[in-house]
Amino acid sequence: xSAVQPSDELPREPAMDEPRGGPTVLRIMLGNQLRRLRExxxxxxxxxxxxxxxxxxxxxxxxHGRVGFKERDIEDLLTLYGVADEQMRxxxxxxARQANSPGWWAKYNDILPEWFEPYLGLExxxxxxRNFEIQFVHGLFQTEDYARAVTALGYGPVSTxxxxxxxxxxxxxxxxxxxxxxxxxxxxxxxxALRRPIGGRQVMRAQLKHLLEAATLPNVxxxxxxxxxxxxxxxxxxxxxxxxxxxxxxxxxxxxxxxxALYLDDRRDVDHYMEVMNRLSAEAHxxxxxxxxxxxxxxxx
Amino acid sequence: MTSEGHPPARGPGEGTLPxxxxxxxxxxxxxxxxxxxxDYWLGGKDNFAADRAAGxxxxxxxxxxxxxVRANRAxxxxxxxxxxxxxxxxxxxxxxxxxxxxxxxxxxxxEAAPGSNVVYVDNDPVVLTHARALLTGGGQGRTHYIDADLxxxxxxxxxxxxxxxxxxxxxxxxxxxxxxxxxxxxxxxIVSGLLDAVPPGSYLAISHPxxxxxxxxxxxxxxxxxxxxAEKVTFRNRAQVARFFEGLELVEPxxxxxxxxxxxxxxxxxxxxxxxxxxxxxx
Numbered sequence: 113x114s115a116v117q118p119s120d121e122l123p124r125e126p127a128m129d130e131p132r133g134g135p136t137v138l139r140i141m142l143g144n145q146l147r148r149l150r151e152x153x154x155x156x157x158x159x160x161x162x163x164x165x166x167x168x169x170x171x172x173x174x175x176h177g178r179v180g181f182k183e184r185d186i187e188d189l190l191t192l193y194g195v196a197d198e199q200m201r202x203x204x205x206x207x208a209r210q211a212n213s214p215g216w217w218a219k220y221n222d223i224l225p226e227w228f229e230p231y232l233g234l235e236x237x238x239x240x241x242r243n244f245e246i247q248f249v250h251g252l253f254q255t256e257d258y259a260r261a262v263t264a265l266g267y268g269p270v271s272t273x274x275x276x277x278x279x280x281x282x283x284x285x286x287x288x289x290x291x292x293x294x295x296x297x298x299x300x301x302x303x304x305a306l307r308r309p310i311g312g313r314q315v316m317r318a319q320l321k322h323l324l325e326a327a328t329l330p331n332v333x334x335x336x337x338x339x340x341x342x343x344x345x346x347x348x349x350x351x352x353x354x355x356x357x358x359x360x361x362x363x364x365x366x367x368x369x370x371x372x373a374l375y376l377d378d379r380r381d382v383d384h385y386m387e388v389m390n391r392l393s394a395e396a397h398x399x400x401x402x403x404x405x406x407x408x409x410x411x412x413x
Numbered sequence: 414m415t416s417e418g419h420p421p422a423r424g425p426g427e428g429t430l431p432x433x434x435x436x437x438x439x440x441x442x443x444x445x446x447x448x449x450x451x452d453y454w455l456g457g458k459d460n461f462a463a464d465r466a467a468g469x470x471x472x473x474x475x476x477x478x479x480x481x482v483r484a485n486r487a488x489x490x491x492x493x494x495x496x497x498x499x500x501x502x503x504x505x506x507x508x509x510x511x512x513x514x515x516x517x518x519x520x521x522x523x524e525a526a527p528g529s530n531v532v533y534v535d536n537d538p539v540v541l542t543h544a545r546a547l548l549t550g551g552g553q554g555r556t557h558y559i560d561a562d563l564x565x566x567x568x569x570x571x572x573x574x575x576x577x578x579x580x581x582x583x584x585x586x587x588x589x590x591x592x593x594x595x596x597x598x599x600x601x602x603i604v605s606g607l608l609d610a611v612p613p614g615s616y617l618a619i620s621h622p623x624x625x626x627x628x629x630x631x632x633x634x635x636x637x638x639x640x641x642x643a644e645k646v647t648f649r650n651r652a653q654v655a656r657f658f659e660g661l662e663l664v665e666p667x668x669x670x671x672x673x674x675x676x677x678x679x680x681x682x683x684x685x686x687x688x689x690x691x692x693x694x695x696x
Contacts, residue, residue: 298546333546359456383461387442393542394440399549 136233138211140177140361142204146186147175149193163192176377178230181208220281223274227373231366234375236288238295240355242389246302247350248310249319251282252289253299253326258319259283261311289329298333300392306336306409313413320410327403335396336405351385440539445642447593448540452512454482459512459543467641474633477685482589484686485620488671489588490516492618492692495664495675496584497525500694502616503554504583506573506607508563509590510535513547518586523553530555532573536562563590564598566606582614589688591657592622595647604657608695615695616664619657620671625650626687654689661693 150160150171157168164170164185173179186208190201217224217232224232235241235252243250248262259279267278288294306323309316327334352366365376365385376382397405442449445467453460453468456479460468471478496502503526507518510533519531531554533544544558557576561568570579577583585607594600608617624631631648639645655668666674668691676682 296547330549333549335546355458363458380462383442386459387440387461390539390542391440393546394538398545 135180135211135213135215136177136230137237137356137358137361138177138207139180140356141358142181142186142207142211143175143177144361145204146189146193149195150175150189153193155192160189160192164188176375177211178375180212183208216284217281220277223277223281225371227371228368230375231368231373232285234354234364234366235285235295237356238354239357240296240298242298242300242353242355242393243351244300244302244389244392245305245350247305247308249301249305249323250299252286252297253323254282254286255315255319255322256283257315258311258322261315265310289326289332294331296331296333298335298393300335300337300389300396303336303338303409306406307413309413317410317413320406320413324403324406324410327399327406333399334402334406335393335399336402337392337396338405341395351389353382353385353389441643445638446537447642447644448511448535448537450638450642451482451589452514454479455486455514457512457514463641467638470637470641471634474637475627475630475687477627477630477687478634480684481622481686481688484672484681484684485589485688485690486514486516487677487681487684488620488674488688488690489518489586489618490521491675491677492586492690493518493521493584494525495692496616496618497522497529500584500616500664502526502582502584503529504577504581505529505531505586506534506569506577506583507531507586507588508534508569509588510540510544510548510558512540513543517548519548519554519556527553529553530557530576532557532559532576534559534561534563534569534573536560563587563594563603566603566610570607570610579610580612582616583611584616584618585611587617587619587657589620589622591619592646592648593644595645601656608661611695613695616692617658617661617695618690618692619654620688620690621654621657622646622648623650623670623687623689624648624653626670627685631687649689651689654691658691658693660696662696664692664694667691 150157157171161168161171166185174181174185183205186205187201190204195201195204215233215236217229241252248254249258251259254262256279259282260275263275263278267274289297306320311319323334326332350368354364354366356363362377362379363382363386365374365382367374367376376385396402442461443463445463449460449464450468450471452458453464454472493505496505505518505522518533519529522529522531533548533556535541535544535558538560541558541560548556548558555576557573559569559572561572563569573579587604591600591604594603604617608615622631635646635648651668658668668689670686671688671690672682672684672686674690674692
């Protein structure tokens with residue numbers, strides 16, 4: 113397991129025509145390529161770290177795409193790995209420059225915890241998002257009122273302005289669902305997350321109706337795990353698995369805590385979470401039964 | 414619109430729980446599973462360590478398996494396009510769905526002929542869950558999922574009848590699945606049982622790993638897969654696969670290697686895939 117690293121090396125420059133998902137996935141792609149090149153040349157992370165005046169953990173951060181790239185570091189690493197081909201070097205440096213441009217969320221920097229920023233990039237870039245949620249309705253499906261209530265719970269009585277900026281960031285995130293080439297979104301929700309009346313009954317009822325509507329989007333699948341289906345609690349908590357279209361990008365498991373987050377892409381970790389997710393999806397109501405179940409809860413709330 | 418193979422709710426309470434959904438969760442990732450091994454060969458990401466190990470063992474015996482599975486998917490797409498297009502078929506019974514990938518049957522069929530109805534059948538709970546979640550169209554025809562084994566043709570036909578009209582032609586798709594039925598289980602009786610239920614003008618499409626192409630490598634791969642996978646395989650030769658089409662009119666070019674069945678390009682035709690494939694029409 114590796115804890116997320118601060119992204120303080122990210123330069124902030126205005127972006128032009130960045131692709132959806134922007135820098136995060138480019139960083140991961142470039143990081144993957146660098147890892148492959150290093151392994152092929154038989155160089156250890158320590159040796160590579162020394163070459164760029166850093167440590168093995170700096171190499172690890174670079175290879176996992178957790179940080180922005182300094183061009184000089186990339187040049188030195190390519191030389192160390194024996195990459196002499198000018199075209200290839202130029203291509204990778206161009207990728208590094210692109211990967212350094214900020215995403216649309218850069219303007220929310222003041223309210224974005226640094227451990228959350230990479231998630232936004234991954235979410236925007238994913239081709240498939242699988243999520244299991246036990247506490248809340250996921251941010252991608254929250255109504256403004258519900259988001260406001262959740263924000264108040266998480267951050268306490270902060271200024272109206274800050275709350276509104278947080279809500280507005282969340283609403284902006286949701287545009288990915290209906291944009292061009294939207295991701296497949298497959299969410300499994302514990303019944304508890306739907307029963308807890310966050311923001312009061314009115315807000316919650318509107319939220320559940322919103323969820324019902326979202327489920328009709330062709331790229332959205334929602335399944336509820338009802339209380340009467342035992343066993344799924346073994347999952348231990350909420351988690352998200354992000355998948356990317358590029359074949360050599362690994363799935364990433366995202367685990368959020370109160371003051372930090374974990375991003376796991378080690379195959380053993382991912383396998384374990386995927387197995388739990390598969391089990392949850394099989395135990396949950398089917399998408400069609402979920403629609404009926406949601407309607408029942410709306411009646412009862 | 415997407416629907417599922419369960420009767421509508423009978424009222425409040427337990428009635429909202431489709432009884433068929435009380436699945437026994439037979440999910441074991443410690444043993445290689447055919448759908449996930451296949452996903453690994455296709456370059457998918459829905460596989461686990463045991464699947465990757467078995468997949469690699471097979472690749473060592475027969476490296477071209479990775480081309481074979483791709484050629485098989487391409488064959489499936491060309492067959493469905495032909496059936497929904499030229500043959501005018503609007504109903505598909507796809508048995509052995511597998512983990513969703515690109516060009517799934519309902520996508521190809523509903524693109525070629527909007528309004529086509531597709532029933533997917535698989536006996537694996539995880540495959541089925543993926544199918545329900547991901548094999549959903551955008552309202553261009555019905556898609557339906559059945560949790561059944563190919564050996565239970567009675568159950569498949571009874572449940573499929575909720576979506577498909579068996580008085581009208583149906584295409585029965587058996588893509589790379591019959592190799593999991595050995596001789597003792599009489600695969601020919603299974604296929605003729607399915608064919609008996611559909612009217613004249615219906616089609617049967619089959620692809621089947623070959624025992625008589627790359628004979629030694631394929632035999633070694635079968636040995637390795639049978640050692641590592643829960644579902645065993647029996648590869649068959651040309652004559653044995655052709656027997657499935659007995660009594661049917663084979664669509665041109667007959668039963669050939671899948672890559673040679675109406676290939677879209679010369680590159681496609683030159684794939685080294687070792688599967689027999691064909692499409693037959695019930696007279």
